[in-house]
Amino acid sequence: MFESVELGHRLSKRQYARQLPGLRTALLQAQHALVRAPVAVIVLVAGLDGAGKGQVVNRLTEWLDPRGVDTYTFWDPSDEERERPRWWRFWRVLPAAGRIAVLFGGWYGDLLLDRVYGKIKRKTLDRELDRIVAFEQMLAAEGVVLVKLWFHLSKKGQRQRLEELERSSAVHWRMLPRDWKHYKLYKQFLRAAERIIRRTNTAACPWHLIEALDDRYRDLTAGQVVLQALEQAVSPGTRLPAQSPIAPVQLNLPEPSKRTVLDKVDLSQRLSAAQYRCALGKCQRKLNRLVWAAHDRGRSVVIVFEGWDAAGKGSSIRRLTEAMDARLYRVVPIAAPTDEEKAHHYLWRFWRHLPRAGRVTIFDRSWYGRVLVERVEGFARPDQWSRAYLEINDFEEQLVEHGIVLIKFWLHISPDEQLRRFKQRQRIPYKQHKITAEDWRNRQKWAAYQAAVNDMITRTSTAAAPWTLVPANDKKFARIQILKTVCRRLAAAL
């Protein structure tokens, strides 16, 4: 595979000087056009030791307007990063639309070394690569342009470069102690690199292999690849996600008139005031102990609340938080996204809020907005929301794999009960802000929402992250069921 880039490419000073001004001008023009295009660009720089990846990054930031470029390296993870799923640190640095992020190694960073050093098995590597492919396709589908550069050296070339570095008093300090050690492992590096590249070289996000024997050739070629990507990104014909090579997921949606999972919820269940009071105290005491126990063991908890308008999400959440130390939990209400959030992938805003080890985050509405309100209201295109089921399942899988206890509630009420509560809200002054014209509009679309909820639960209730359907016509019954579920799930996890 690498033979095609072991051709000994070199560029004379004159050739370089002739081509550079044109490239720089074009890069700047494309970058300035990018600011107005709703596209984010990621340049991922990877490759062998001694290939001069750092120099390439320096060069790119020199040629581009630095105000629109951010460079990130992924070295030792901080404790804030270690306490979240592995991908949190990458979501943290995803660029907003109109900006360019240069990632040193990016999500490929440790994999090559870990494999060569034998820290991970081939099976683990393959699993990680599958996740990378899914992640990159998701970015591509949302219109993010990903430029993956791999800088290659033949074995001879690598020796040559390391010797040059060593000989030259001007730059020998660029060498790392491990460079020669890695040279001895050249074969192993090549084998692992080939596997990584082959498995992640997709139509949507291909690799660009660049020979790194000669600084000038390497830098200019990298610049040209980036330029091409930028120009494609800003030309409206090519950047539409609808034209991405990923086929939209085929869905067999049940007819809205059919029986849905919601019909199975027994809404007649009730609790008396006395039963409620007694159970509430008992459950809250238990929950308090369990949340502290989870804290002591560093287990994080994510609780998701979805449900009909006026189903009682807020008051249910308060019954949970009353029982928790205020230092341990955070409630994140999800309303319309901010401008900054709109400029990112829709999952970005949720990655932001993942709890540290031993803490609880409660989402009042969540990433499921994508397949509920965004689907029904047409804010997301069919290919977007239908793809979202997979994306959400993968996201939640990552949370659970990391050891997060993930609990999801759908609070179900009947249309009649909703109407009763809407009217009540209109009567009480301090509840009036909770009821808007939008709520009434949503009510008109009950059937469409019902179909969306049914799909959502069918497609995202996994063994690791099951949905709990809560009959909430009686608030007391709902609250106790929620408290009990959280306690049960926590107890099982600890």
Add this chain to the structure above:
Amino acid sequence: MFESVELGHRLSKRQYARQLPGLRTALLQAQHALVRAPVAVIVLVAGLDGAGKGQVVNRLTEWLDPRGVDTYTFWDPSDEERERPRWWRFWRVLPAAGRIAVLFGGWYGDLLLDRVYGKIKRKTLDRELDRIVAFEQMLAAEGVVLVKLWFHLSKKGQRQRLEELERSSAVHWRMLPRDWKHYKLYKQFLRAAERIIRRTNTAACPWHLIEALDDRYRDLTAGQVVLQALEQAVSPGTRLPAQSPIAPVQLNLPEPSKRTVLDKVDLSQRLSAAQYRCALGKCQRKLNRLVWAAHDRGRSVVIVFEGWDAAGKGSSIRRLTEAMDARLYRVVPIAAPTDEEKAHHYLWRFWRHLPRAGRVTIFDRSWYGRVLVERVEGFARPDQWSRAYLEINDFEEQLVEHGIVLIKFWLHISPDEQLRRFKQRQRIPYKQHKITAEDWRNRQKWAAYQAAVNDMITRTSTAAAPWTLVPANDKKFARIQILKTVCRRLAAAL
């Protein structure tokens, strides 16, 4: 001092129920008005153990619209927090205009406990309190509304509450093991609390003492105080910072025609190409070693570049970064603030970018924009920019105290040299983006900028954070001086 709030205030259920609906409605109205006002609100909740601070926070978030409120607690600092100056974690959570942040303890959090446990001396406490006063006045001057609530209990009251908690099977789990221990230290707590409150009870940011014997009285009073603050915040007459009780700093500005510090810079200094090449290699090698040494010892470095347009900041920065491992440094170009940054205090965007332990951050333009471009162009009012010298000195003092090596450069060129470079930039296609109509306009205001630079250097060149004036008519000379200065400062610090 506390006698006035040891009156045994209680509220009957009926009184509470009568007042609550009005309060909640008013709170929501005020909060919704806040969204349109350019004011951020901070509610700081502090007080004795057993006073129910957590319950108050729960209550406030229940009464307010949770979409506009964020609650923060400051517990064990993360390593990302520990590796920055103490105040970084508070800057991190300052609310944007239109939002409310409820801070549990806030910047007072550890001080009370540390003092009672004898971990800090009275002198240290006083120094911290002075810093708090300065910080709060700075916030107030920028129009942030700070509501400081202190929940008090008499000794008898505290015992009563703890006993009640213990007796009640419903809530005894709310108790922390340390609660009784702290009760025994009541006197010490009271003495330290009194000192803290007295010294930080300023006209701009007064404390509100609230008796916490009775839950209903406590919550309702807290709600009323917050309401009053919100209403003041959104009424245009009271929220103008110009009317804040802080007198603007009196300045004796030198006449623009007078000799300035810049006149003393010898712009004729030059280096030959040979001298430059030789010195460059030597300095870069040395810098590389020193940056790694700083990394190994966990010392962070902040380098600030200011200077005339076209003085060569960008190319000087590249000579520095070429010598550093790309994983160790970050260049932060400061252009016009983003919307999110505009909604915060002007120093917020710089706190965001402070480096972790052992890393280097290079600011291409910086917080000095406040006393340069914002002053000259009138983007900041005179009271704002004249206050900024103090704020900047305090900010930099915190960096240096934390062990950050802070290096500040002013790149000086003559007006003629600037003109020559402007014209050159217009000729080279890939440099054209660097020169805008604004640059030509700024040039017209050379004298005004000169006066501003002179003031800046006079007022912010401190022993801990001195300015280095770099003669930059000859780029080669400037680059070597910068490299040498950074090496010297690093060597001295290590």
